[in-house]
Amino acid sequence: MSNGSPECAHARLQIGGDPHDLPPEVTAHLATCAACRQFREETLLLDRRLRAALELPLSEFRTKQAPPVRRFALAASVALAVLLAGGFWIFKPQSVLAHEVVAHVMGESGSWDQTRLLSAAEVADILRTAGVVFDASLPVVYGYACPFRGHRVPHFVVQTGNGPMTVMLLAHEKVSKRTRFSEEGLHGELLPAGNGSVAVLMRTGELPEDLAQEIVSAARW
Numbered sequence: 488m489s490n491g492s493p494e495c496a497h498a499r500l501q502i503g504g505d506p507h508d509l510p511p512e513v514t515a516h517l518a519t520c521a522a523c524r525q526f527r528e529e530t531l532l533l534d535r536r537l538r539a540a541l542e543l544p545l546s547e548f549r550t551k552q553a554p555p556v557r558r559f560a561l562a563a564s565v566a567l568a569v570l571l572a573g574g575f576w577i578f579k580p581q582s583v584l585a586h587e588v589v590a591h592v593m594g595e596s597g598s599w600d601q602t603r604l605l606s607a608a609e610v611a612d613i614l615r616t617a618g619v620v621f622d623a624s625l626p627v628v629y630g631y632a633c634p635f636r637g638h639r640v641p642h643f644v645v646q647t648g649n650g651p652m653t654v655m656l657l658a659h660e661k662v663s664k665r666t667r668f669s670e671e672g673l674h675g676e677l678l679p680a681g682n683g684s685v686a687v688l689m690r691t692g693e694l695p696e697d698l699a700q701e702i703v704s705a706a707r708w
Contacts, residue, residue: 498523499631503616506530525594529634536637581677584660585668588686591635591642592653593671598629598644599651599690605630610643617641619658623705636660647698653688658708660684665699680706 494516501513506527509517517524592598605627614621616632617639628651629644641656662684666677675688680703687694687702 495520495523499526502527502530503632506534522595522597526631526633533634533637533639581662581666582668584657584662585666585675585677585686586670587636588655588675588677588688589668589670589673591633591655592673592688595631595633595642598642598653601628601644601651604628613641613643617656617658618708619656620707621656621705622707623654623701625654625701649692650690652694653686654702655686655688656683656706657686658683667693678703681708683708 498513498516498520501509502523509527517527610621610627610630613630613632619641621641621643623645625645625647627643627645629642631642632639633642634640635642635655635657636659638659640658641654643654643656644651645654646652661682662677662679665679668675668677673688673690674693675686676694676699678685678687678699683706685702685706687699
């Protein structure tokens, strides 16, 4: 089943609301749709990381006469928990980020085949969920606020003169320079955009310079 279908849209709306408690029709849909199953798994992972960060035992922070070594160990364990909950990827190279972008897009391969234009309201809802702005005039035929590296990330497919192109707005992933990569038959680029970045993937061709500038200037965090 195409993951751009009404059934997928309904399933992902329910998963985003509560991935733990799903209506029977959504559970039945997950049995036949690998892309929506992956979406639920990523949402559950994001939920676990957020809970882990928010449920650190506050009793450990009560003032007590603890040895300096113990206080240092507690501080280190808290810092480690925070990193594991959502931020340790900053230590990975850009090649790893590129690989994870490709893996995410391959998990939603049906997104490339969509043709129905999303309305301005639908695009605005996705951006609002992710907390970002994207002012590009490109026609959007697929879009979700997907779980990615501990955050909700707008994942769009837009129509261009060279065919469909995936655009992921990575507000929490800063890259030092424009980087090209190829993997799984896809050609992509990571584009620096202020304190974040934009990942672009294409099946064929290269990203024109003017289009790259339009995409970067349209993204705001």
